[in-house]
Amino acid sequence: MSETPTAQAFTDHSLRLAQIANPQSEIVHFPAHEPLPLDCGAELAPFSIAYQTYGELNAAKSNLVLVCHALTGDQHVANIHPVTGKPGWWDTMVGPGKPIDSNRYFVLCPNVIGGCMGSTGPSSINPATGRSYGLDFPVITVADMVRAQARLLDHLGIPDVLSVLGGSMGGMQVLEWAATYKDRVFSAVPIACAARHSSQNIAFHEVGRQAVMADPDWCQGRYLDEGRSPRKGLAVARMAAHITYMSDDALHNKFGRNLQDRDKVTFGFDADFQVESYLRHQGLSFVDRFDANSYLYITRAMDYFDLAADHGEVLANAFASTKTRFCLVSFTSDWLFPTEESREIVHALNAVAANVSFVELKTDNGHDSFLLHEPELFDTIRGFLAAAAMKRGVAGAEGWLP
Amino acid sequence: MSETPTAQAFTDHSLRLAQIANPQSEIVHFPAHEPLPLDCGAELAPFSIAYQTYGELNAAKSNLVLVCHALTGDQHVANIHPVTGKPGWWDTMVGPGKPIDSNRYFVLCPNVIGGCMGSTGPSSINPATGRSYGLDFPVITVADMVRAQARLLDHLGIPDVLSVLGGSMGGMQVLEWAATYKDRVFSAVPIACAARHSSQNIAFHEVGRQAVMADPDWCQGRYLDEGRSPRKGLAVARMAAHITYMSDDALHNKFGRNLQDRDKVTFGFDADFQVESYLRHQGLSFVDRFDANSYLYITRAMDYFDLAADHGEVLANAFASTKTRFCLVSFTSDWLFPTEESREIVHALNAVAANVSFVELKTDNGHDSFLLHEPELFDTIRGFLAAAAMKRGVAGAEGWLP
Numbered sequence: 001m002s003e004t005p006t007a008q009a010f011t012d013h014s015l016r017l018a019q020i021a022n023p024q025s026e027i028v029h030f031p032a033h034e035p036l037p038l039d040c041g042a043e044l045a046p047f048s049i050a051y052q053t054y055g056e057l058n059a060a061k062s063n064l065v066l067v068c069h070a071l072t073g074d075q076h077v078a079n080i081h082p083v084t085g086k087p088g089w090w091d092t093m094v095g096p097g098k099p100i101d102s103n104r105y106f107v108l109c110p111n112v113i114g115g116c117m118g119s120t121g122p123s124s125i126n127p128a129t130g131r132s133y134g135l136d137f138p139v140i141t142v143a144d145m146v147r148a149q150a151r152l153l154d155h156l157g158i159p160d161v162l163s164v165l166g167g168s169m170g171g172m173q174v175l176e177w178a179a180t181y182k183d184r185v186f187s188a189v190p191i192a193c194a195a196r197h198s199s200q201n202i203a204f205h206e207v208g209r210q211a212v213m214a215d216p217d218w219c220q221g222r223y224l225d226e227g228r229s230p231r232k233g234l235a236v237a238r239m240a241a242h243i244t245y246m247s248d249d250a251l252h253n254k255f256g257r258n259l260q261d262r263d264k265v266t267f268g269f270d271a272d273f274q275v276e277s278y279l280r281h282q283g284l285s286f287v288d289r290f291d292a293n294s295y296l297y298i299t300r301a302m303d304y305f306d307l308a309a310d311h312g313e314v315l316a317n318a319f320a321s322t323k324t325r326f327c328l329v330s331f332t333s334d335w336l337f338p339t340e341e342s343r344e345i346v347h348a349l350n351a352v353a354a355n356v357s358f359v360e361l362k363t364d365n366g367h368d369s370f371l372l373h374e375p376e377l378f379d380t381i382r383g384f385l386a387a388a389a390m391k392r393g394v395a396g397a398e399g400w401l402p
Numbered sequence: 403m404s405e406t407p408t409a410q411a412f413t414d415h416s417l418r419l420a421q422i423a424n425p426q427s428e429i430v431h432f433p434a435h436e437p438l439p440l441d442c443g444a445e446l447a448p449f450s451i452a453y454q455t456y457g458e459l460n461a462a463k464s465n466l467v468l469v470c471h472a473l474t475g476d477q478h479v480a481n482i483h484p485v486t487g488k489p490g491w492w493d494t495m496v497g498p499g500k501p502i503d504s505n506r507y508f509v510l511c512p513n514v515i516g517g518c519m520g521s522t523g524p525s526s527i528n529p530a531t532g533r534s535y536g537l538d539f540p541v542i543t544v545a546d547m548v549r550a551q552a553r554l555l556d557h558l559g560i561p562d563v564l565s566v567l568g569g570s571m572g573g574m575q576v577l578e579w580a581a582t583y584k585d586r587v588f589s590a591v592p593i594a595c596a597a598r599h600s601s602q603n604i605a606f607h608e609v610g611r612q613a614v615m616a617d618p619d620w621c622q623g624r625y626l627d628e629g630r631s632p633r634k635g636l637a638v639a640r641m642a643a644h645i646t647y648m649s650d651d652a653l654h655n656k657f658g659r660n661l662q663d664r665d666k667v668t669f670g671f672d673a674d675f676q677v678e679s680y681l682r683h684q685g686l687s688f689v690d691r692f693d694a695n696s697y698l699y700i701t702r703a704m705d706y707f708d709l710a711a712d713h714g715e716v717l718a719n720a721f722a723s724t725k726t727r728f729c730l731v732s733f734t735s736d737w738l739f740p741t742e743e744s745r746e747i748v749h750a751l752n753a754v755a756a757n758v759s760f761v762e763l764k765t766d767n768g769h770d771s772f773l774l775h776e777p778e779l780f781d782t783i784r785g786f787l788a789a790a791a792m793k794r795g796v797a798g799a800e801g802w803l804p
Contacts, residue, residue, distance in 0.1 A: 040669035139669035199653040199677045200645065206678040207641045209671060210685070214634035216618055232616035239609045240642050243602065248737070251601040257708060265706055267442035267541035269611060269698060273705065275601045276608040283612070296671060303675065304667055306659060335650070335737075 015083045023118025024082040025050040042138040049152045050118025051110040055102035067109040068166030068173035074117040077109045083289045099382040112145040116291035123291045135221035142305045146176040160184040167191035167370030179318040187325040187388040191370045194341035196306035205299040208237030234292045235283030242282045247333035247366035315348035326356040327384040331369040417485045425452040425520025426484040444540040451554045452520025453512040457504035469511040470568030470575035476519040479511045485691045501784040514547040518693035537623035544707045548578040562586040569593035569772030581720040589727040589790040593772045596743035598708035607701040610639030636694045637685030644684045649735040649768030717750035728758040729786040733771040
């Protein structure tokens, strides 16, 4: 990793820090007397939820599509990102005429509790001390994130969602929504996820956390107060994680053993191979837009996710008497959340006679497929949403089916 | 990771450092006027090879079995390890009556060049400066390791090997031996390896190297001179690597989501889960026995390994006119060196009409299977060696076949 951050990196850093207190998003501040109860037993108060919307809520309030973001995502789904200056993470999926069509649906994406783009998280100010929370921030869960989102919907006066969608940790939130707020979820699309985080995935997360904590600039979590930043540790964490988001085939096809801007190996520790250069870039660009403590907290929330454990160790219990229409999607080359884990959810849904469809899409793009150009995914989601809208009687939906 | 190394850790550290200059092994010192030419163009001089042996060389010098160790292995195959106090890494495989039977064979295992258990490596004294090499050590390759081993055999007066065996990077050395010293290798057993390091594997190695280099105690590679040690960075590197040595199923079966010495999660960043505790232990115990710069150099040697590239991009050319008898072994759950990569070697050997057998063993134990109790692996190697010995006319071998 570069020893001296570039001017660009410093700029991004200040841009990022500005988003914590004053996000370039709509934001709702819940005052201290309206605390958020957490699974750990503590309460978060006050707390804020930053969110983006696309499209218009219809008169019947029946066209809300809630998008839940993944570990390192945020609310900037389909607008230019205020820190990176790049298109939002699901720009291919959300917008006018796109699969989640903002001409039809009112699309809402909140930043998760624990995040770093305006919703309350470990880099927010702790009212008890006047300084950033750091490790005094309570450990949160996926259920806590979803509970906060329900509070946001209450605040906005929207009783329920036409559909809730998300990939990876977003999919965990979708499952949690469907299990906890059965009457508020007409349809649900969990993509590339699981009902519990596997041993191997916990292991990779633990490596990432240890990489962050090993960085002396982490300062036991107090780096913001110290004016420091555990850039190297967080970059290593991101590099390790990034490998798991791709597939062996994707790496082979994209990079193979190709060399980076050279004809032969240099017999040294520079990035001789393109895959090394690519990973280093992924690590460095990530630390410009993400908070290290948020990374610790959100990975922990995923580790703790175990929907069956929360329902007497029987996953089907989580969905008992559900009326929600489900569409599950997995990807053949996803080794982080393999198809088998989606199939377990389908089995649980079948056991309670839920309305469920399941698509395994063939692709080499690994776990990240849900973020990439996957025409079959686009078609699946466009069609499922249109059918849900028609079934629910959303005004105008009759003409939306292909 | 623990902030304060335990007394035990300090003890191990000094035990380990002692092995660099004065290994508890046989050792051959090649003087400055007998340099080792390296692929990078430099020469290593003087250089030393530390090695262990088991059993006796027969009168015909026809019963040598050369064992090549993997990335973090060493010459202590089947004796108590001088640093850890534990049995050698292939204690189940090598010894009297074991599959590689030291009552039949003269078993030899050298520490690789670049290692840290007595063979010359980055922690050895650089004669030009009187201090440890650090990053002034030349970047070495698998071919350099093998060239040094051939020099050791010359020195010992042993013209050729009955068999050369090894797993992972050991398997790469086996392939290199067979390709480079065709007349000196009667039989060869490459296990769980590949003819070139894949893009994904280079990526994981790069993460490990960046974790080491991100540790300020690495001191740009001069930590020995500074009396420091990049323990945290090397532990993170080991943790990431260790995940790749197992399999999703192995982690699931061994740990699942079991908690470590507690009934419920603690809503914190302690090792709640057994898999976290296990990984932390793997990281910490590794740094007690291994040198960080050796880790950099040896991972680099593996990254550079590409036997086809060294032979006009045609792997079969590497084995043209070979008379060596090959036995390849892969494991179904090995995702670091998947069976397909062994199959590519088999195809290349078939293309030159080599004598080759290939066994894919069904196991959940992942890449590490070659180090574990795998009875089918034991049977395969015992039988193959006995057949090779009989074919070669090793005295007494008639009765060795089961």
